[in-house]
Amino acid sequence: MCVIPTVLRLALIPVVLGLVPASLSNACQVAGATPTVGAQDPDDDLGPPPIPIVPQPQVVVTEHEFHWDRVIQGAVVSHAFEIRNPGDAPLQLLKVTSNCGCTSSFFTKEIAPGEAGRVELQIDTIQISGGYQRKTATVFTNDPATPQLTLWMVGDVAPLLQSPDPILKVSGVCEESKEGHFRFTPGTDQMTTVVAARLRSGLLEVVALHPIEGGGTEVHLRAGPGESPALLRDELLLSVKTSENEPAEVSYPVVIEHLDRIRITPGGSVVFFRRQTAHLETNPARDVSKEIHLRAVREDLPFHVTGVRMEDSPEGLFRTEVRAVVPGQHYVVSVRVLRTMAKSQEQGRLVIEIDDPIRPTREREVFAQFRLRDPAG
Secondary structure: OOOOOHHHHHHHHHHHHOOHHHHHHHHHHOOOOOOOOOOOOOOOOOOOOOOOOOEEEEEEEEOEEEEEEOOEEEEEEEEEEEEOOOOOOOEEEEEEEEOOOOOOEEEEEEEEOEEEEEEEEEHHHHOOOOEEEEEEEEEEEEOOOOOOOEEEEEEEEEEEEOOOOEEEEEEEEEOOOOOEEEEEEEEOOOEEEEEEEEOOOOOOOEEEEOOOOOOOEEEEEEOOOOOOOOEEEEEEEEEEEOOOOOOOEEEEEEEEEEOOOEEEOHHHEEOOOOHHHHHHOOOOOOOEEEEEEEEEEEOOOOEEEEEEEEEEEOOEEEEEEEEEEOOOEEEEEEEEEEOOOOOOEEEEEEEEEEEEEEEEEEEEEEEEEOOOOOOOO
């Protein structure tokens, strides 16, 4: 039997009720008594302490989208979005980022509890070709519940000029100069005049500006010969004046195509896939070959294929042939796979010799894939 001193007896009353720390109830254990029901074992896992409630900012936006009325290209559209902080700590607007065409001119960096600030966005429509626009900006905050929020600028832009050409393209044989004529007409009811034109990168030159009867301008561009076949890009900048505004510079992308005088189809590498080379294992073996067509891009630019060969390939793997469909205009080169290989893939380089003093050969990579055999079989 456990004999409990009088003082401890009095202390056990609040312990049984769970009103004092377990350390006092341990006195009974010291005296050899059985622990009282309701006492807390010091080894019990009480879990992590509760997260203290601290003041937090809160970001609230009265509007997420601003819709502007139709404006003429060149107008600057601006709007201030109100940002409120109903929280109980300062709200910080850390930064504002935006997609192409939408910029932040100002934003309140810190908003006190119960106060309001703003984010000002603007769009310079001079670089917008026209039509319905939807631009966004992202605001980063220190509100743990809303670290980011998105604002939208939405509206319609009437273009200063319109062109029937969706892409301004100047194209021609690489070794020759090439020219393009492009028409631009007013996109609004205002009197619109193209007063100057230039190229941003200088890959082309402006030959002339011709007025169009009934309104508008025709722009004559020229590109010189290219060093090799290539697709290049430049930007046409037109200085446009309306009856109500000062001249504004409008940009239009231009593509320059320096073409090979010989068109080869299909383009790219020649690939024999496993399902095709598997025909070599049938009895009798089936033909595994592909054809490459070479055609003159113009009748006044004839050419002749003088030879064809494979380089950097295993001996006896490929065989090549050439035949004239229309001499001087159209040739067919055949590449044939003659046997299977132990590797999963072999390759070589097809070299086509042509009577072209500038580029005497045309080349294509050739790949042949094979099914690997089971060594036990």
